[in-house]
Amino acid sequence: IIIVIVIIVMIINSIVKIIIVMIFNSIVKIIISIVMIIDSIVKIVIIIMIINSIVKIIKIIKIINSIVMIINIINSIVMIIIVIVIIVMIINSIVKIVIVIVIIVMISNSIVKIIIVIIVMIINSIIMIINIINSIVM
Secondary structure, three states: OHHHHHHHHHHHHHHHHHHHHHHHHHHHHHHHHHHHHHHHHHHHHHHHHHHHHHHHHHHHHHHHHHHHHHHHHHHHHHHHHHHHHHHHHHHHHHHHHHHHHHHHHHHHHHHHHHHHHHHHHHHHHHHHHHHHHHHHHO
């Protein structure tokens, strides 16, 4: 009877040990799987953050690009305005030159008229003197 009891106790003991080991084993497996799940969630969150920052960088680059385009457009407008101003200055100078030429022509024209009038007066006076001399001689 004692031998049987000892055998039964040993069997029960070994069964309990096996059950405890299985329970411990499964608890360890559950903990390991939970840790792995948490690890993968963290990795996913990190990937999402990286993608987010890349998108932000791309937005910043687009903004910088549009600012550069606006600066280029403003630069072109300024160049066009400068060219227009230069053209207007050239036209202005040409107009001034033409005005000066017209004034010179008018002055020379009036000088020629004055010279013609003087010559005509001289000729007239010479004719009068000749007439007077002629009438005296007659």
